[in-house]
Amino acid sequence: MQDLRSTMQSSDWIPSSSLVELHPDPTKRNKAIARRNIPVGSTVLSTPAFATALLDSEKGHRCDHCLREQPSLKKCSGCGNYWYCDAKCQNLHWQTNHKRLCKRIGQFENSVTFQQLEKHERMDSLLLSHLLAQLSTLNEPYSPRESRELEVALELLPGPASNVSAPPVCPIKPAPPSQRLVEDLFARFGNNNFTIHSHLNSIAHGVFPVASRLFNHSCVPNAVAKYVFSAGNTVTMEVVSLRDIAVGEEICIPYIDPALMQTRHQVFQITYGFVCDCPACAFLSKIGTSVPEPPEDATELAHLGAKLRDFVGVDEYLKGAPVVAADSQPRSLDDLPPALYCVLHESYMSTLSEAFSRASHEGDYAQAAESGVTLLALYLLVYPKNYPQIGMHLLEMAKTQWNHSFVALNPAGEDKDIAKNIVFQLLDLAKSVLRVLGTEGDSETGPFREIEVLEDIARNA
Numbered sequence: 001m002q003d004l005r006s007t008m009q010s011s012d013w014i015p016s017s018s019l020v021e022l023h024p025d026p027t028k029r030n031k032a033i034a035r036r037n038i039p040v041g042s043t044v045l046s047t048p049a050f051a052t053a054l055l056d057s058e059k060g061h062r063c064d065h066c067l068r069e070q071p072s073l074k075k076c077s078g079c080g081n082y083w084y085c086d087a088k089c090q091n092l093h094w095q096t097n098h099k100r101l102c103k104r105i106g107q108f109e110n111s112v113t114f115q116q117l118e119k120h121e122r123m124d125s126l127l128l129s130h131l132l133a134q135l136s137t138l139n140e141p142y143s144p145r146e147s148r149e150l151e152v153a154l155e156l157l158p159g160p161a162s163n164v165s166a167p168p169v170c171p172i173k174p175a176p177p178s179q180r181l182v183e184d185l186f187a188r189f190g191n192n193n194f195t196i197h198s199h200l201n202s203i204a205h206g207v208f209p210v211a212s213r214l215f216n217h218s219c220v221p222n223a224v225a226k227y228v229f230s231a232g233n234t235v236t237m238e239v240v241s242l243r244d245i246a247v248g249e250e251i252c253i254p255y256i257d258p259a260l261m262q263t264r265h266q267v268f269q270i271t272y273g274f275v276c277d278c279p280a281c282a283f284l285s286k287i288g289t290s291v292p293e294p295p296e297d298a299t300e301l302a303h304l305g306a307k308l309r310d311f312v313g314v315d316e317y318l319k320g321a322p323v324v325a326a327d328s329q330p331r332s333l334d335d336l337p338p339a340l341y342c343v344l345h346e347s348y349m350s351t352l353s354e355a356f357s358r359a360s361h362e363g364d365y366a367q368a369a370e371s372g373v374t375l376l377a378l379y380l381l382v383y384p385k386n387y388p389q390i391g392m393h394l395l396e397m398a399k400t401q402w403n404h405s406f407v408a409l410n411p412a413g414e415d416k417d418i419a420k421n422i423v424f425q426l427l428d429l430a431k432s433v434l435r436v437l438g439t440e441g442d443s444e445t446g447p448f449r450e451i452e453v454l455e456d457i458a459r460n461a
């Protein structure tokens with residue numbers, strides 16, 4: 001095999017339509033810089049997956065080629081382990097990699113060697129098998145696209161755990177060019193691969209070398225990755241700007257949930273091998289290593305929630321007032337009073353989410369409304385403006401409000417109009433946030449469809 005590493009002279013693999021260019025960086029090696037001013041909601045980069053593997057929980061519910069969720073799928077009669085929308089997706093997947101795996105994948109997945117692997121190792125094993133099968137279906141020299149993707153994949157920084165050997169892979173005939181290539185590709189898995197999601201639910205793992213080569217992490221990101229599914233195609237990643245980005249600014253995406261205030265440092269160190277110096281991490285190191293735990297007492301918790309709502313200005317936000325500055329957090333963490341440091345403890349967000357979800361479902365609506373607004377305040381504090389979680393939560397608040405007003409209270413006259421207005425206001429806010437990311441994942445379902453349905457019901461109520 002030709003040594004592709006030595007051929008990487010330029011960044012001509014960056015799609016010409018993309019809005020970024022690669023610059024050197026003293027600690028991160030390279031960084032992606034905006035080529036020009038980029039307005040909020042722009043697609044900064046669009047790049048197809050090099051290889052994907054569905055999570056075990058999604059197998060049989062989604063097409064193994066295009067990853068779309070389908071009510072009925074066609075099972076591969078050869079192995080019985082892969083499912084497709086139709087003959088087109090099946091043929092394309094066959095050509096891409098399945099023809100090299102079909103005969104052996106069933107036996108491999110049932111083998112003791114595979115079954116004894118940890119869950120994450122099984123995912124790595126399948127994704128690596130797909131990637132290798134894909135490479136071995138190509139005749140060297142590789143086609144320009146495959147060759148470019150492989151070049152970029154091998155140019156990625158290996159992760160800190162790159163001395164760990166590759167997991168066993170499904171036997172492929174012809175075998176991969178060399179074990180060295182297998183190990184080289186696997187050494188880049190941990191700190192470069194992506195979890196593919198639809199409406200915030202993880203569904204698959206994917207290799208997107210161009211995106212990995214470009215984007216560094218920030219816990220206060222100015223862009224996020226979304227996944228676009230379409231019939232007959234492999235999934236495409238689009239990186240979308242969450243706010244206006246000035247020419248020359250670095251474009252960063254979140255590798256992990258920015259709300260993970262305590263655990264993220266360990267993940268950066270173990271999985272990615274860096275220390276994050278974003279403004280949120282700088283604040284956390286300023287206040288010390290341990291964030292205080294929130295109180296357990298219900299009255300104290302209620303007071304804490306009220307203080308947080310007040311600090312963030314969530315009531316004004318809900319009225320549509322522009323409390324969120326154009327290009328920053330609603331309130332900087334640097335202004336957070338010490339009495340509120342405990343809201344940054346990860347357990348506080350889980351307590352609020354559980355309280356909101358339980359009360360919404362069980363019908364304690366006053367409790368649901370209070371925990372819902374407090375959770376919104378926390379999201380506005382820890383996530384950047386237009387972060388999709390904020391929009392999804394506003395939609396959940398609208399649904400809860402609807403159930404409260406119309407299903408439980410059944411208001412009439414003026415009360416009915418007031419109740420409707422609250423629902424519409426929450427839906428408008430949800431739309432204004434979610435519109436920035438736009439449609440993603442399964443396009444027939446998802447938040448925009450749910451908003452339309454609730455708007456229709458509310459209009460006709």
Ligand SMILES: C[S@@+](CC[C@H](N)C(=O)[O-])C[C@H]1O[C@@H](n2cnc3c(N)ncnc32)[C@H](O)[C@@H]1O
Binds near residue numbers: 156191218
């Ligand atoms: C997906 S790659 C990003 C592209 C990388 N900078 C390059 O030049 O190939 C991930 C690796 O980039 C580096 N990196 C990403 N974000 C970083 C950050 N915020 N600070 C320091 N290093 C970072 C780490 O080495 C990490 O393992």
